[in-house]
Amino acid sequence: MTNPIVKKIELSDGRVITIETGKLAKQADGSVTVRMNNTVLLATVCAAKDATPGVDFMPLQVEYREKFASFGRFPGGFLKREGRPSDYEILISRLVDRALRPLFPDDYHAEVFVNIILFSSDGEDMPDALAGLAASAALAVSDIPFNGPISEVRVARIDGEFVINPTFKQLENADIDIIVGATVDNILMVEGEMSEVSEAEMLEAIKFAHEEIKRQCRVLMELSECCGKTVKREYCHEENDEELRKAVWDRCYQKAYDVARSQNPNKHERTEAFEAILEEFLESIPEDEREEKAPLVKRYYFEVEKEAMRRCILDEGKRLDGR
Structure with missing residues (x-):
């Protein structure tokens, strides 16, 4: 019933x-x-x-x-x-x-x-x-x-x-x-x-x-x-390394912000500049750990790049391409 x-x-x-x-x-x-x-x-x-x-x-x-x-x-x-x-x-x-x-x-x-x-x-x-x-x-x-x-x-x-x-x-x-x-x-x-x-x-x-x-x-x-559904299911879909996340933010954020702030109208040059920051950080990781940590580094760097562009627009009114 x-x-x-x-x-x-x-x-x-x-x-x-x-x-x-x-x-x-x-x-x-x-x-x-x-x-x-x-x-x-x-x-x-x-x-x-x-x-x-x-x-x-x-x-x-x-x-x-x-x-x-x-x-x-x-x-x-x-x-x-x-x-x-x-x-x-x-x-x-x-x-x-x-x-x-x-x-x-x-x-x-x-x-x-x-x-x-x-x-x-x-x-x-x-x-x-x-x-x-x-x-x-x-x-x-x-x-x-x-x-x-x-x-x-x-x-x-x-x-x-x-x-x-x-x-x-x-x-x-x-x-x-x-x-x-x-x-x-x-x-x-x-x-x-x-x-x-x-x-x-x-x-x-x-x-x-x-x-x-x-x-x-x-x-x-x-x-x-x-329905008794105020408590939701537990899950764990991400494995994070907080020390690595902090290192990415500390060493990459200001560099990414400077690239965003430069307002380079050439999209390809901007993309290469952002990628160079990521590559530089990856090169600093010991070679035997690099392959294992690369996916996490890329995910954390995406957050850094996104926040740098966002803060540059909101705080200084500067968009990437100078508009």
């Missing part, structure tokens, strides 16, 4: 978003169904227990699919199966990816797959606005390390009034149409279009969206507590 956990979010116009977990896709690390009226999304997330050897990035994959059956249809003609994702589905997948990816720990490198499927559509409510909420909810009820939650909402300005997650019909009369992704504290992503509006009006729309996102994130925190 299943005992699903249900949380509800009421929008300002009276519509209710229902989040339910514990009933479907129970073999996934996390799964939820998100419903608004007759629009239903199923979001699942699965993660490998360990990282693939040699992987030093975040192998995250997000897929958003709208099934033909969600609108009472099925593929016809020569092909009787669902085809490749449409451009629209790919764009929604990217919107979700852009909000989720920065919030995974920097040293977490296990493969993560987020799958969002539209199971039912009533043709009125827009399902893409719920995709980010569904993905974040699936992560919230899992034990996958994630510095969330996040949520995404669509904001439209219709007849001078801001509306959260407007219907298809309402959106026809909007002069602002944006999707905003954020955590409780920070804006992560903004995507959309506007009809000649001022910056002040755009900022007002983003602030309006953020207030709604804050409410939704608090509901996701409550959902995570109800």
Whole structure:
């Protein structure tokens, strides 16, 4: 017998978003169904227990699919199966990816797959606005390390009034149409279009969206507590040498900063200058240890180079190519 956990979010116009977990896709690390009226999304997330050897990035994959059956249809003609994702589905997948990816720990490198499927559509409510909420909810009820939650909402300005997650019909009369992704504290992503509006009006729309996102994130925190998933799994995907890291920073940072500060407009010469700093440090390592330590040195030097360029731009207003 299943005992699903249900949380509800009421929008300002009276519509209710229902989040339910514990009933479907129970073999996934996390799964939820998100419903608004007759629009239903199923979001699942699965993660490998360990990282693939040699992987030093975040192998995250997000897929958003709208099934033909969600609108009472099925593929016809020569092909009787669902085809490749449409451009629209790919764009929604990217919107979700852009909000989720920065919030995974920097040293977490296990493969993560987020799958969002539209199971039912009533043709009125827009399902893409719920995709980010569904993905974040699936992560919230899992034990996958994630510095969330996040949520995404669509904001439209219709007849001078801001509306959260407007219907298809309402959106026809909007002069602002944006999707905003954020955590409780920070804006992560903004995507959309506007009809000649001022910056002040755009900022007002983003602030309006953020207030709604804050409410939704608090509901996701409550959902995570109800599921007992506030403590995430332990992992160790990186082996670090703190003494080596300190040596790289101490001996390379100022040199990298000087190269960034020189504002050489020739990209190839700049690249060679940065590489020369790395090669110089590698040459200082005993030959019998060099091959073993080279991957760590390159990773630490990448951090040094990135920070040097960043500080040069923020502190002195100097970009690499002199612009």
